[in-house]
Amino acid sequence: MLIYFKRKIKQYIYPKCRKLKIGDFAKISYSQCGEDLIVKFIFDCLGIEKPSYIDIGAHDPEYLNNTNIFYLNGSRGINIEPDPCCYKRIQDKRNLDVNLNIGVSDIVGEMDFYSISPSTLNTFSKSEADKYAAIGHPITSVKKIEVNTLPKIIHKYCNNHFPDFLSLDIEGMDEIILKSINYDENFPVVICVETISFSENGNGIKNRTIIEFLESKGYLVYADTYINTIFVKKDKWIRP
Template structure:
């Protein structure tokens, strides 16, 4: 009996070791971080830099937490003053900014929603949430916003990080159209491309998807909520290197 117990313990220990070796951890809503990690690993970029706009939380449904855990460092942009405090606690080695991104340096109304994942600079989006479900506008705060160019100049010597994650609830297009896709751009983009809906009837933003593709990207994956793009020249260039 004792020998059987010892054998069972040894087997469990070996099994756990094998599981630990092959399991994959994800912090994203639908595994987006694992898809993005696969892309960068395939490209031979094992510690990509990142900028997370609308970062929300250091770990909960985060598209960059996995990279931070693996030793990568980047920029987190979170305009909600309450949510932002968590980044100061748990992502101390990142550059953390309690601002929003817009097409000018100014102050804008920021709508704090009863479900913080829906916070937005868009009045129209905020009002729509109240109609969609049991959501309310809790408060409206004046929040500093800066251009993407200004943030990059202040935080990364003007160089665009290799990975861009955007979840900005209604102002995603404003952010994307601030990128200089000719001279300074990310290799991988993960961006929310579906409108919010409690009934599952969200509408895909096909115009935004086509805009990014037209700027030199391949649509690599789509998780229904988010779309992941990889820069065409990097992806095809990697194949050419392998063939050589």
């Protein structure tokens, strides 16, 4: 009887297993926690096949990147990265996008840019840099980097039309950037922003201020991956 079952397994089960490929079901994510797949699902539901995007604090063209999935599908947008080394990688891999080696703030000019180890923690915020240094992530350099405001960047590179998707991760400066947007006239459909403070032991504090601010501007929380929160404009998502 045992031999009979073994023969049946080889005859019927094995061939089907060989035909079944993981790729038939798998979806590739480049984000930290699958945020790009969630955002893509939102745009698919809205019928926006190739959403435009602006990625502020892009850091890397592929690793932990929320917009690469759209780039590979033919979308185009803007990547902003103040770190010269990170910027070069982005320029090499995403040369069909607009890539800017600057920072974004509420002023036009220059600001001190703190390079941290690891570089994912780089920041324009001295207080954030000091926090990282205090827990063992040293400041490796401080340099002056050009900064511009988000409205001016949108005006210059997007003909004053806000891209469909805003991905935002600039340690300690996210709230400043979000408050610079005119949500009555020119705004993104979807926003993905980091809403948890950095922690190495799981004790990060959720930034309720950002969540409540965007809700007050007509966004709803579509998903939260603990690290990042994904918002969609309520009147775009909830249709009569």
